[in-house]
Amino acid sequence: MFLLLLCITGLPLIFHHELDELFGYDAKPEMAAPGAAKAGVDQIARAALAHDPGRVLQYISWDKDEPGTVIAFTNNKVDGEPDAATVRAFDAHTAKPLGAVGGGPMRVMLKLHTDMYAGQPGKLFLGAIGLLFLIAIISGVVLYWPFTRRLRFGTIRDDKSRRILWLDWHDLLGAVTIAWALVVGGTGAINTLAEIMLNQWKSTELAAMVAPYAGKPAPVHLASLDATVAKAKTAAPGMNVAFIAFPGTPFTSSHHFSAFMRGDTPLTARLLKPVLLDGETAEVADTRDLPLYLKALLVSQPLHFGDYGGMPLKIIWALLDVMTIVVIGSGIYLWWVRRRKMRRSSTVGVAVTSSLQPSQ
Amino acid sequence: MTATHKSRASGNWLDVYGGPLVIGVLSLAGLLAALLFEGAGRYFCWIALGTPIAVTVRFFIRRKNPK
Numbered sequence: 307m308f309l310l311l312l313c314i315t316g317l318p319l320i321f322h323h324e325l326d327e328l329f330g331y332d333a334k335p336e337m338a339a340p341g342a343a344k345a346g347v348d349q350i351a352r353a354a355l356a357h358d359p360g361r362v363l364q365y366i367s368w369d370k371d372e373p374g375t376v377i378a379f380t381n382n383k384v385d386g387e388p389d390a391a392t393v394r395a396f397d398a399h400t401a402k403p404l405g406a407v408g409g410g411p412m413r414v415m416l417k418l419h420t421d422m423y424a425g426q427p428g429k430l431f432l433g434a435i436g437l438l439f440l441i442a443i444i445s446g447v448v449l450y451w452p453f454t455r456r457l458r459f460g461t462i463r464d465d466k467s468r469r470i471l472w473l474d475w476h477d478l479l480g481a482v483t484i485a486w487a488l489v490v491g492g493t494g495a496i497n498t499l500a501e502i503m504l505n506q507w508k509s510t511e512l513a514a515m516v517a518p519y520a521g522k523p524a525p526v527h528l529a530s531l532d533a534t535v536a537k538a539k540t541a542a543p544g545m546n547v548a549f550i551a552f553p554g555t556p557f558t559s560s561h562h563f564s565a566f567m568r569g570d571t572p573l574t575a576r577l578l579k580p581v582l583l584d585g586e587t588a589e590v591a592d593t594r595d596l597p598l599y600l601k602a603l604l605v606s607q608p609l610h611f612g613d614y615g616g617m618p619l620k621i622i623w624a625l626l627d628v629m630t631i632v633v634i635g636s637g638i639y640l641w642w643v644r645r646r647k648m649r650r651s652s653t654v655g656v657a658v659t660s661s662l663q664p665s666q
Numbered sequence: 667m668t669a670t671h672k673s674r675a676s677g678n679w680l681d682v683y684g685g686p687l688v689i690g691v692l693s694l695a696g697l698l699a700a701l702l703f704e705g706a707g708r709y710f711c712w713i714a715l716g717t718p719i720a721v722t723v724r725f726f727i728r729r730k731n732p733k
Contacts, residue, residue, distance in 0.1 A: 450683075459685035462729045478725060482718035485690035489697055572701050608701060615700035618712045625719050 309439055310634055312419060312432065312494070319415055319611075321620060345401040347376075347531035347550075353401040354378035358392055365557075366531070367549035370568070370575055374398050377407060384554035426501060433498030439491040442637075446480050453477060469643050476636040479629045486626050487633075493610035496603060503599050508556070515582050515592045516559035524560045525553055525585030533588040538565035538581045541590045545569055548578055553585040561585050572614050576604045685721075692717050 351363055361380040368376060375395045382390055395404040420429060454461075454477055462474045535547055545567035551557035558564035562585050566578040582591040596604070608614040612623030696714025699707040 450686075462725060464729055479722060481686035482689050482721050484686060485693035486697070486715065486718065489694070572704055572707075605701070609697060615708050615711050619700060619708070619715070622712065622715045622719065626715070629718070629722065 309435055310631065310638075312435065314631065319419055321624070344398050345376075345396075347535055349401045350376050350378060350396050350398075351531055353396055353403060354380055354394060357394060357403050361392065363552050364391060364555045365549050365551050368547060370548075375404060376401075384552060385556060420498075429498040429501070433495045436491050436495035436498065440488060440495070443480075443484060443488055443491070447484065450477060450481065469640065472636045472639055476633055476640060479636075480633045483626055483629050483633065487630050489609050490612075493606035496606045497610055500603055503603055504556070507597060507600055511594070511597055512559070512580075515580075515594065516562060519559065519561055519591065522561040527586060528553070529563070529584065529586055529588035534563050534565065534583050537583055537588050537590055538567060541581045541593050542567040542579055545579065548575075558582065562591055563588070572608070573605070576608060577601055578604060689718050689721060 347366065350366060354363060354366075355361070358380045361382060362384050363378060364381050364384060364386070365379040366376060367379070374397065376398050378394055378396060380392045380394070381387075393407045395407050396402065397404055420432065453473065457463075457474075459481070462478065463470050531550065534550065538547060538550075539545070548566045548568040551564045551566070553562055554560045557566070557580075559582070563583045565581045565583060567581060568575045568578055577596070579593065579595055581593040583589065584591055595601075612619055692714045696711040696717075699714065700711035701707070703710075
């Protein structure tokens with residue numbers, strides 16, 4: 307049942323970008339003249355703070371597929387709850403506010419899909435459901451043999467009972483979607499551990515990176531963001547900034563900015579590289595690759611979201627999701643029918659044995 | 667209709683798992699292709715991941731119009 311919830315809420319999430327646009331929760335930048343100068347990062351930051359007075363900036367991020375907008379995260383404090391963050395899009399050229407991002411019905415879907423509004427325990431619970439899904443798939447592969455060994459692949463026996471018809475559909479759809487379902491289920495389960503992995507990285511790698519600067523106070527005057535971005539780019543040649551985390555946020559130390567850099571191929575765009583920069587002087591403090599487990603997490607994300615191959619891939623993703631819903635639904639139906647039959651046959655069995663008693 | 671009902675005395679594993687295996691390998695190749703190779707990888711990915719859907723549609727149509 308929870309699995310069905312995951313599949314059904316996941317379906318619209320595949321198109322969350324398009325649906326947000328449809329419902330008006332995604333702001334479009336004004337058409338900029340080609341080659342027009344982009345607004346400075348500091349200008350964006352000022353616009354974001356002016357729009358939400360009394361709040362502080364947590365992150366500024368750049369979407370690879372939306373070069374016309376810049377996203378700013380503000381919160382009541384730098385380490386505020388993620389759910390309390392306000393996420394707004396700004397025009398990359400004029401720094402004009404374009405509206406809030408990620409609200410609306412898609413947000414409800416996302417919450418239901420990731421933690422059912424139950425925070426980290428909810429995530430881990432759904433992760434466990436994902437693992438059960440994998441086990442169910444494996445057991446399906448094993449059961450596939452006795453059920454279909456006498457049948458040609460793809461046989462649909464629609465001249466038999468409804469149960470057999472659904473069994474055949476269950477077998478066929480399950481058999482063709484299996485690889486995809488394993489990948490999406492597995493990467494989904496990995497994603498539920500994202501926060502735990504991030505905490506692990508913070509307490510080991512990040513702690514080691516900031517160790518030489520231990521005891522430095524939080525910056526009084528933040529360095530220029532434009533300078534910070536420029537310095538970060540020189541520290542990671544050929545890469546662009548995916549997002550900047552402000553000092554004190556969960557992704558950095560209390561004294562440093564961290565700029566997470568990305569490459570420009572589908573793969574390297576996922577493999578972020580953190581650059582730590584001094585919060586007051588924008589000098590590069592340290593940079594090192596992410597550990598293997600975080601790289602695995604970052605690479606696994608597109609394989610779960612299906613957002614890395616354009617619109618056709620999203621449609622394929624959705625169709626495969628629908629097929630998986632049918633597999634799960636028919637699986638529940640078959641289990642329910644079987645259980646009912648077993649019960650009936652056990653009562654019938656009693657009747658038969660009693661009627662078979664020798665009558666004299 | 668007769669072709670689909672060709673039953674065998676006992677299955678061998680290639681008959682049973684062959685089809686799903688080919689589709690499974692194709693799917694995985696497609697999933698990785700778009701991730702590793704932009705452009706051509708995408709097209710391959712669409713075709714490879716579209717295979718399970720195409721196969722399903724084919725069987726669905728065959729069921730609707732039995733030969």
